[in-house]
Amino acid sequence: MDSHVAVSDEAVVEHTTLKHHFENAEQQKDAATVGMWVFLVTEIMFFGGLFLAYFAYRQKYPIAFASASNKTNLLIGAFNTTVLICSSLTMALGVHAASLGKRKLLILFLILTLLLGGAFLGVKTYEYHDKWVHHEVPGEHFECEGCKDAGHASLFFSLYFGMTGLHATHMIVGAGILLVLIWQAYKGKFTAEWYTPIEMFGLYWHFVDIVWIFLFPLLYLIDRSGRGLS
C-alpha cells in the first residue's frame, strides 16, 4: 500500500492505509462502505432468484410444500438459528472492540464468531447427512415417505438444498475471510482509526445471517401445523 499523508478533521495524521487515488481517509471509508452495500444488493438479487422460485412453487403446489416441510428437523433448525444469531452478536461486539482499538478483545470476538459459524456448518452437515440417509435428496433415489403430491415434493427439497447450500457456501467463504482477519488482527493491522475490513466483513456476516432468518421460517416453520394439507 502506498503511504501518504492524509488530512483528518483534527490534525495531520500519518496514514499507511490511504490508497493513492483517494483524497483523504474519509473518502476512502465512504467508498468502501458504499461499495459493500452495493455488493450486498447484488447478493440480495442473487438469493432473490431462489426466493422467487420458492414463492412460485409454493403458490403452485401448496400441499406438496406443506407435507414436505414437515420433514425438516425443527429442533436442529431452531438450534442453528440460535447459534447464528449469537455469531452475529459476537461479530457486532468484534466491530465495537475494533472501533475502540482493543486488539485482544477483537481477536477473541472474531474467534468466537468463527467457532459459532463452524458449529452452524457442522450441524448443517449432520442435517444434510440425515437427509441423505432418508433418501430426501432430490434425484433418482428420492423418496418422500407419507408426502402428499409426492411428484412435486422433490421441488421443496431441491429448494431446501439450493437455498441452504448457497447459504452454507457463503458461510464457508465468510469463515475463510474470518481466518485472514484474525491473522491480520493478530499482526496488529487494525487500529481505532482504521478497521474498515472488520466493519465491512461485519456487514457481510450480518447479511448472511439475515438470509438465514428468512430461510428458517420458509423451510422449517410455515405450514408445519399441517393446516395447508387439509
Add this chain to the structure above:
Amino acid sequence: MITATQTAVKEKNYINAEDGLMSWLLTEDHKRIALLYLIVVTGFFAIGGLFAALIRIELATPAGDLFDSNTYNKVFTMHGVIMVFFFLIPSIPAILGNFLLPLMIGAKDLAFPRINLLSWYVYMVGGVMILYVLFSGGVDTGWTFYTPFSTSYSNGYVIAAGLAIFVNGFSSILTGLNFVVTVHRMRAPGMTWFRLPLFVWAHYATGAIMILGTPVIAVTLFLLVLERGLHIGFFDPAYGGDPILFQHMFWFYSHPAVYIMILPSMGVISEVISTFSSKKPFGYTFIAFSSIAIAVFGFLVWGHHLFVSSQSAYAGMVFSVLSMIVAIPSAIKVFNWTSTMYKGSVRLTTPMLYAIGFMGLFTIGGLTGLFLASMGMDVHLTDTYFVIAHFHYVMVGGAILGYLAGIHFWWPKMFGKMYDENWSRLSAVIIFVGFNLTFFPQFLLGYMGMPRRYHVYPPEFQVLNVLSSAGASLVGLGFLIPLTYLLWSLKYGPDAPPNPWGATGLEWQTTSPPPKHNFEITPVVTHEAYDYDALYKREGGHVG
C-alpha cells in the same frame, strides 16, 4: 492547441510509466486494465465473428452443405454466447468506461482499482472456460439455454458453458459495482451530478443494471447446473418443475442485459454528436434521465419474450404496454441528438459517421421492437428472422457502431496517436452498407416466415439469404480495415494533441496519452459539461 503542460510530461505516460509484462498483468491502473480488456475482448469478437461467418456461409444455399443440423446448432450457440457475454456486455463498459470514467469525473482511478483488476481476471477465467467448451465439442442449446432441453436432453457441454457465463457474470458485477461507487464517491471538486458528461450518466445506469440483473442470471445458471449435474430438479417437469420459471428468470436478466449493451453506446453517441456539432447537447437533463428511465423500465419488460410461452394474456398485455413505454426514453435520446446536430457546425469525422449510422440503425431496430412488443404481431413473427434482424439492428447497428464510434473518438486519447482519416471513413461507410445488406433482407425473410435456428430452408428464400451473406462479407471486410489502420497508427500515426477534436470533457484537458495518475493536479470543475465557450476561452479560437 498544444498547452505547456502537454509538452512537459510527454515522455512519461501511463503506457511507458513502467515496463515489463508483470507491470501490465498486475497493474491497478484503470487505463491499463482497459487495454487488457481491449485485447481480449477483440479476440472474442473475432471468434464470435468467425462463427457468424460460418452461419452465413451455410445459409448461402438452401441445402445443408457445410454442417449437419447438430453442428449448426453448436455454431449459432457459440456465436450467440460469445458475442453476448464475452463481447457486447464487456465491450464499451470494460474498455471505454474503464478508461474514461475516472478521467471524465476528474478522479485518479476507479474507487476499487484492485477489484477492477480482479474483474479482468474473472473475465479471463470465464473466457478460458468458454474456450474449453468450444474446443471440446461445443454446446447446442442456443444462447438462451432453455430448459428442459438444456438440462435433460442436450448432448453439449452445458454445465461448462453455464459455469463459464456464471463466472463471467461476476466480472460484470464487479465492473458495475466499481462504476456506481466511483460516480458516487470519486467526483472531482465542483463536478456535480448535473455537470457529469452524458457518457457517465449512461455508465451509471449500466452499472445499476449490472448490479441488479447479473446476480439473477448467475443464480439461474446455478440452478441449471444443479439440475443437469446433480438432478436436483427445478425446471424439468420430470422433476415436478416448470420450464417457464427458467424463462422468467433468464429473461429477467437477459432483457435488461440488452440495455447493458446499448446504454454505454448511447453514452458514446451523446459525446460524439455534441463534439462534432460543436454544440451543447439539446436537453442534457432529458438525455441523462432517459438513461435512468431505460434502466428502470428495462427491468419490467422481460415478459415480452414469453408471449407464446403459455404466459397469461393479461400478463402479456401488461408486458406489451411496458415494452412500448421503453421506446419513449429511447426516442427522447434520438430526437435530442438530432436536435443537437440541427444548426450545429457538423463535422463528418469517422466517429461522427458511426454516430449518424447508429441513429439510423438504432431507430430501425427500436421501431421493429415495437412490432414485436405487440402481441398479435409477435405470434406471427416470434422465432423468425424478423427477430434476428431486429436485435442485430440494435446490437450490431446500435451497440457495435457505438463501440466503433467510441474507439475512433478516444483512440488519440488512449494511445496518443492519430489514425488515417480516409481509411477510417471508408470503413465506416463499408460497415454501414454491409450491415444493412446483411440484416435488412432478414426482416423480409422473417416476415415471410423463415424460422431462426435452421440450417436448411426452402429455395424461395435463397435470393434474400444470398444478399444477406454478401452483406456479411462486406461487414467482415469493414472490420478488418480498422484493425489494420488502428494498429498501423500505433507505430506510424502522427502524435495526437491533448484535444484533437475540440471536445469539452475533462479527459481532453490532460495529455494524450494521459499520465499515470490522469491529472497532474486534481481538476476543479467550475462550469457545466459541454461548455464550448469556456473551451474556446481556455484553448483559444474556434477549434476544428
